[in-house]
Amino acid sequence: MAETQVPDNLLYTEEHEYVQKVAGDEIIVGITDYAQGELSDVVFVELPEVGSTFAKMEPFGTIEAVKAVSELYTPVGGEVLAVNEVLADDPALVNRDPYGDGWMVRLRLNDTTELQGLLSPDKYKALISD
């Protein structure tokens, strides 16, 4: 079984989302490699509308796999700048490339200090090895 990937350049939540910092106050959110492995084959991803806003740890969408349906949580509060439209036709991208083409939403942060509450790669590794 392939080693579960926890890239060093990302931040994580206990709900298994990752945060990738991009330009300025913008971030990209998706679910981790570990999460996609636990969920197994993803069949639907329901994402919010561009322009909608979410508070920290508010559900912003749902992900349905063969095994179960889960909610997706915004790791930090912000406004949705873009969603990954490709997932509507090819949700299995979340399984194949969770940190790349399987990204979910791009957000503009309300408050960059909220990033400090997220888990470091080492802390997330410890969480999933329990």
Next chain:
Amino acid sequence: MSDKDPRNKTSPLIFELSQPGRRGTAVPQPDVPTRPLEELLPASALRQSPPALPEVPEHDAARHFTEISLKNHHVDKGFYPLGSCTMKYNPKVNELTARLPGLVDLHPFQPTSAVQGALRLMWELGEMLNEVAGMDAISLQPAAGAQGEFVGALLFRAYHTANGDPRKKIIIPDSAHGTNPATVIMAGYDVVTLKSNEEGRMDPAALEAVLGDDVAGVMLTNPNTLGKFESDIEMIAKLVHDAGGLMYMDGANLNALMGITRPGDLGYDIVHINLHKTFSTPHGGGGPGAGPVAVKEHLAPFLPVPILVQKGDGSYALDWERPTSIGKVHGFWGNFGVLVRAYTYMRMLGQAGIAETAQAAVLNNAYVSARLGDTYELPYGPGLHESVFSGAFLKQHGVRTLDVAKRLLDFGIHAPTVYFPLIVAEAIMSEPTETETKQELDRFCDAMLQIAEEAANDPEFVKQAPYTTPVRRLDEARANRQPDVRYRAG
């Protein structure tokens, strides 16, 4: 079994067997005057072309369905330990009574004076179910567990609305079946999910923290989805009632309790009973189901109409004059044929037999849990009638619960429920039921232990299973995304 084995061949659809003009029966010409259809029905009700029904002789139809029934798995063919579903063997006497001409040839529009026997059967079934449930009144209409839950949630609303405040929330534990929150939301309530404690039970202190005057009630399966008896149930019921709420029991797991203890005595106000689980009526594609809802006296005025009543002279009638009823929830009077089967089952068992059935169901599960518990982990310990094992220990070999489930099919055993409840990683939820012998339970346990050994020694072998089924691994993601179950010619 090799790919050349004829048993592996895909069976043709009955549509593919069809040849124009083939018949099973020759219908004689009518010996009475006839009129053209166009004179009897308006043009809008007439088809432009005949329906594309398969045309086969009787023996082709019989052979076709026999062949696919042999490829399918069912309780007449083998062990079916599908947790939470209570796939017990359904006695054939149920089918005998359900086919009695006096019952099967009834028409739902017959006046009640002409169907007193059928109404008596429904009345007595309701009385027996109320006795098992410890409740005062019942509706036999709901067609399934989930519809029973929906009725229950509407009863919450009707009761609280009658008291001047419909309230907003219903509390459900995180081990609950997904239909619980789904039905609650359909009834317009918000769900408060309560985390189970370390024993897998509802924690009264945690409950108290979320109770308030906006809580309509609690929905709590007992024994719960982990198979654990909610041992604090009386305290939980008192807390909820003191806060003005109601207690709903999802009766999915009544097979562990019936004849031993009664939901009504434990403090519940409402319970639905899955006749297709506990009372041996067909389910799992063989349905339809029935999920009667039984309630305490204070909720009786809100039950669906019509309510079956017994009049002073002993006769039976349907009472529609119930102004606070939530309304009708099923066409006609419920799934009557299912009610006949459940009635037969209860009469065959008798009061003592019902309690012995629960005891045997719990004993069988205790045996399986004891034999498998050292190999497959039981994160919350063994349950009453079902246990939730974890296949997480197999991950070190790259094998997962899904692979174990697929490999089990090679032993002629239906897989247990997997990946549910969600609070157990790699969950394997096994419910043997009372109808299996020790030999069959041993065969299941031997198979499970053999699979664990195979996973350690030859993980690829387990990951490629099953080997003996007509089809191997299916594309489940595609089946979810692009379900195409309609036959089209050509």
